[in-house]
Amino acid sequence: MTAAQISIFLENKSGRLAEVTRSLADASINIRALSLAETIDYGVLRLIVDKPQEARQVLSAAGFTVSETEVIAVEMPDRPGGLTAIVDLITASGLNIEYLYAFVGQRGENAVVIFRIDEVEAALEALRKGGARILSSDELSAI
Amino acid sequence: MSKDVPCWNREMEFMAPAELRQLQSQRLRDLVARVYDKVPHYHQKLDAAGVRPETIQGLDDLVRLPFTGKDDLRETYPFGMFAVPMEEVVRIHASSGTTGKSTVVGYTRGDIGTWAEVMARTLAAGGTHRGDFVQNSYGYGLFTGGLGAHYGAERIGASVIPTSGGQTRRQLQVLQDFGSTVLCCTPSYALVLGEAGRELGMDFDALPLRVGFFGAEPWSQSMRQEIEASLKCHALDIYGLSEIIGPGVGYECLEKSGLHLNEDHFFPEIINPETGDPLPDGELGELVFTTLTKEALPLLRYRTRDITRIIPEQCPCGRTVRRIERVSGRTDDMLIIRGVNVFPSQIEEVLVGIEETTPNYLLVVDRKPRGMDELEVQVEVSAETFSDEMSKLEALSARIGKEIEGALGLRVAVRLVEPRSLERSMGKARRVIDRRDLGQ
Numbered sequence: 001m002t003a004a005q006i007s008i009f010l011e012n013k014s015g016r017l018a019e020v021t022r023s024l025a026d027a028s029i030n031i032r033a034l035s036l037a038e039t040i041d042y043g044v045l046r047l048i049v050d051k052p053q054e055a056r057q058v059l060s061a062a063g064f065t066v067s068e069t070e071v072i073a074v075e076m077p078d079r080p081g082g083l084t085a086i087v088d089l090i091t092a093s094g095l096n097i098e099y100l101y102a103f104v105g106q107r108g109e110n111a112v113v114i115f116r117i118d119e120v121e122a123a124l125e126a127l128r129k130g131g132a133r134i135l136s137s138d139e140l141s142a143i
Numbered sequence: 144m145s146k147d148v149p150c151w152n153r154e155m156e157f158m159a160p161a162e163l164r165q166l167q168s169q170r171l172r173d174l175v176a177r178v179y180d181k182v183p184h185y186h187q188k189l190d191a192a193g194v195r196p197e198t199i200q201g202l203d204d205l206v207r208l209p210f211t212g213k214d215d216l217r218e219t220y221p222f223g224m225f226a227v228p229m230e231e232v233v234r235i236h237a238s239s240g241t242t243g244k245s246t247v248v249g250y251t252r253g254d255i256g257t258w259a260e261v262m263a264r265t266l267a268a269g270g271t272h273r274g275d276f277v278q279n280s281y282g283y284g285l286f287t288g289g290l291g292a293h294y295g296a297e298r299i300g301a302s303v304i305p306t307s308g309g310q311t312r313r314q315l316q317v318l319q320d321f322g323s324t325v326l327c328c329t330p331s332y333a334l335v336l337g338e339a340g341r342e343l344g345m346d347f348d349a350l351p352l353r354v355g356f357f358g359a360e361p362w363s364q365s366m367r368q369e370i371e372a373s374l375k376c377h378a379l380d381i382y383g384l385s386e387i388i389g390p391g392v393g394y395e396c397l398e399k400s401g402l403h404l405n406e407d408h409f410f411p412e413i414i415n416p417e418t419g420d421p422l423p424d425g426e427l428g429e430l431v432f433t434t435l436t437k438e439a440l441p442l443l444r445y446r447t448r449d450i451t452r453i454i455p456e457q458c459p460c461g462r463t464v465r466r467i468e469r470v471s472g473r474t475d476d477m478l479i480i481r482g483v484n485v486f487p488s489q490i491e492e493v494l495v496g497i498e499e500t501t502p503n504y505l506l507v508v509d510r511k512p513r514g515m516d517e518l519e520v521q522v523e524v525s526a527e528t529f530s531d532e533m534s535k536l537e538a539l540s541a542r543i544g545k546e547i548e549g550a551l552g553l554r555v556a557v558r559l560v561e562p563r564s565l566e567r568s569m570g571k572a573r574r575v576i577d578r579r580d581l582g583q
Contacts, residue, residue, distance in 0.1 A: 009559075012347055039537070063562075
């Protein structure tokens, strides 16, 4: 059970990020989580949105390089040590986390973190075995 | 006055024009007979052009000869145009060609002697003499710059310091401690040396450095002033290309008003690059050379692709050999960066070979103030290439850089850009932006 992340290649030019958010806003797409990684020359914007398919179409049509990636959304207690417990589950099974970022909103008392791990199935299994609560796309959209 | 002008070969450099023309005509006759006899490729070309070698009487018949281009060298790669058995070839150099294959040139012992002679003239025209310390910072290797300057300086009897390229700190130490009086390197590297020297607290006014011979890349009059102010020495331009011999084809004297051609060895013409028609002295066009005396790789009317004009007036120095202006452009898209010839097609070939990339690219050449020429290769990221993981994008750009360096022998900066961000025009995309200030 994975969630769909939209990744966008952005050159470090002024106004490019605004063009992404404007395109999404015009299509009434809501951004639920985001992370921006950057080098001197370019950045990669990663988004969890309520309508991933539409977002991809809208951004492609606007001329952006877009890809869709499977990520894992995990719900965890919003208190000290909450993230450590989850990360431990993943690293204990020998898996490598490519990157992670936090969700904008909260689900009840809990926080939501997005994990990008190459071996998705193995990661899902490790998390399930450890009792982590994994969210579906629908659950994410409902937050 | 001409008696005081420093020069290496007074007889040739100051020869009466009519006498020089006679010598050139005689050498041309011999050359055409020789290539027809020894080089099958020329045999065919001359036959195809309907030229019987014995009908070539002198320079007036030159226009009847077919042109030679890089394509001829590529077709006959690597040694097919050599006019002597390989046992006679004592040296081979190579420069990059338009596609993966390099342009290979060979020299007999006689050619090496000619090369030393024309480079001796080049260096002597700037006042180099026995007793000088010549610091030669051109790269030694397949590139003709290093060994060309080396042999010329040795011929003069100067003390050659073969520092080769790079290692700026050590170059500066040699310059200071050995007391180099003559410097040979690219013009952009001259500025790097000046800048780095000043940072180390060197006082160039106090150094014995007197003159520098700067070539292997295009530069400008304003850059000359900058170098002279920085290194406190005369900055002279030199011209050459490996197909003809390497450095030593043309040289500036201390008048600094155009490059004298060693035309007793390399006969120049200026042609209209579109029609191939010869143009009179003074008109701007493509520079073409016929190597009158070359043994291993003689070439008829070789098209350099360099744009310049022959200066009709005689130089105040009194030399009778004609001058060309600084090369002002190219008829093709070749770039010269830090002495390395770069064709956009070579970069394209590398990109096509990397399956993750699209061959959509843009080359941006820049020369930072007091810096070396830099080539940035912008490559579009396609939906297929794109990864959400930075490490994969970084690995891709590193791989592109490494493969280009492997193919060109030149370190480049790779920059990934958004697709369709590179300018497209009808049909052919613009591939090169040259931001170097090369105005005259």
